[in-house]
Amino acid sequence: MNRINAPRGTRDIVYPEITDWQMLEERIREFYSRFLYREIRTPIFEHSELFHRGIGDTTEVVQKEMYTFEDKAGRSLTLRPENTASVVRAAIENNLLDTAFPLRFFYIGPMFRYDKPQKGRFRQFHQFGIEVFREESPELDAEVVYAAHAFLEELGLHDISLEINSVGCDECRPAYLTVLRQEAQARQEELCPDCRRKVDTNPLRIFDCKQPGCRSVAVAFPTIANHLCPGCSDHFTGVQAGLDAYQVPYTVNERMVRGLDYYTRTAFEITSSRLGAQNAILGGGRYNRLIHDLGGPDIPGIGFAAGMERLLLHLEMPPAEKPAxxxxxxxxxxxxxxxxxxxxxxxxxxxxxxxxxxxxxxxxxxxxxxxxxxxxxxxxxxxxxxxxxxxxxxxxxxxxxxxxxxxxxxxxxxxxx
Ligand SMILES: [Zn+2]
Ligand SMILES: [Zn+2]
Missing domain, CATH: 3.40.50.800 (Anticodon-binding domain)
Incomplete structure (x- = not known):
């Protein structure tokens, strides 16, 4: 009989490696409880519309990477490619947004993206992440970034660096996008076919392109820094002051825009220098429109997600305590x-x-x-x-x-x- 192997881009996690996973999960639960995050578990699949509306139709994730299928009743369902949209949906659906308790959630679980499998990158991969709803102050952003950075440090990852940026809001981003679009149009010939399409649909996404040609063009593009409205500008200043108070080292990268459309204002990314080209291990940002866009009240949100496979590649977990x-x-x-x-x-x-x-x-x-x-x-x-x-x-x-x-x-x- 022919052998049946696991599908490409998936893998089995077996003993003794599984003990590293169990330990990491335990550390996540313990660490984020300190900040009053509560665990949430949402379904592995959702209505496809959730991700189309939540993540944005022009993103790489939605256009190329989703596992979408029809169930027997003809409904379009998608294996979750990330978890923020699901957590938002769950909070709205379960009426969690009315409670007085802080709206802070953490999750751990598998995500699915039809991506090219490579070292530390799989089609079924695992993320942990946190989400905070309703809290708006820049100091809270600083706390979220601190909670990301400090956790990695506590795990013993010291060669990490944090980049932050503000990607603006609905008030200031349109004017910036007009300028960016003009610039991109002028250099259209030098862009890959994909990016040429993005010029009209969503020029911000050109910054995500990994093609060397596009990268060298994008370096010369104007950044949003000079176009931020006073509200966004003040917020960004506040975030930086907060990071200083929490003693988190960071650099500002004006070209870091993150691959998802829902971000507003604060965006951040943590990379490890041990990882080579695939070096992002954690990323997140503020999303002040998402909850409203998904049918909830007009309240802001912020969060991040971290890839657990890549994290474990860089970690040396202490050997598990073995009972006799x-x-x-x-x-x-x-x-x-x-x-x-x-x-x-x-x-x-x-x-x-x-x-x-x-x-x-x-x-x-x-x-x-x-x-x-x-x-x-x-x-x-x-x-x-x-x-x-x-x-x-x-x-x-x-x-x-x-x-x-x-x-x-x-x-x-x-x-x-
Ligand atoms: Zn703004
Ligand atoms: Zn490109």
Whole structure:
């Protein structure tokens, strides 16, 4: 029979790598609880319209990267390519926006994009992220950026750099886009076919293009910095003062616009110099229109998302604390039921135990215990059963003792310390 492999761009996460994931997830939950973020879990698929309206029809994500399909009833559904639109939808749908408690959410989970698979980049990939609704002050933006930066630092990532920018608002961006469009039109010939289309639809997205030709043209384009309205300008100044207060090092990059249409004002990105070309590990920004655009009240939002695959590529998680493992060996099959009673005792007390149900001889069972890196091997044979005792071998110390069976837990507890 032919083998069936996982689809291209997906992968299985197995032991021992899975322990890094579990640890990372635990750290995320603990860290973001400090700022009163509460976990939210939204569906893996949503109505396609949510992403068309939320992310923007002219973005790379919506145009090229979405997994969209029709269900049996003919509804257009899409595997979520990111989670902000979903969190907004969920907050509106569940009437969360009326509560007095801070509207702060964090999520961890798989996202899907039809992208070219490469090192650290998959079609099913994982992100964690946070979203804050209703809070508008620039100092809150600084706190969100701090919460992104400090978490990576706490994980031990020190070669990271943070870039921030303001991408303006509905008031000041149109005038800037007119200027940008004129400039892009003048140099249209030098742009790739994709970017030529963007000149009319959304010239800001030309900054996202990875083609060297387009990049060198975009470097000369005007930036929004000189076009910000007083409100956006003051906000950006406030964000920077806030970052100074939280002692977060940053640089302003006027060409950093992020790949999604919904951002307003603050945009930010954290990169790691260890990653080479694919070096963005976290990005986010403020989105003051999105909640309203998705049918909610006119309240602002801000958040970020981080790629967990890439993060784990750069991280050295400390080895997981491994509980003691007992291997239960049996001199012959007739004592097996007896061994099972001991195993049950160990499991109930929270110990890790493995019963060897094979008919292998004792020597083979010991070899197996060794290969499994068991800490202790328990042996029951004729002598032990008739005297109510059991033999325990401490595999690391190569010591063997015989103790009464009813003292097993007591003995284990002492060994643990
Ligand atoms: Zn503005
Ligand atoms: Zn281009």
């Amino acid at each position: 493992l007992c291997f239960l060996a049996c001199q012959s099959a007739e004592y097996r039921l007896h061994v099972m009673k001991l195993a049950r005792m160990l499991w109930q007390a929270g110990y890790h135990a493995f019963v060897d149900y094979s008919h292998a001889n004792l020597k083979k069972q010991f070899r197996r215990s060794d290969r499994m890196a068991a800490d202790f091997t328990l042996v029951l044979g004729e002598e032990e059963v008739s005297s109510g005792q059991l033999t325990i071998k401490d595999m690391a110390r190569q010591e063997q003792v015989r103790i009464p069976q009813q003292e097993l837990l007591e003995w284990m507890n002492q060994r643990k310390k």
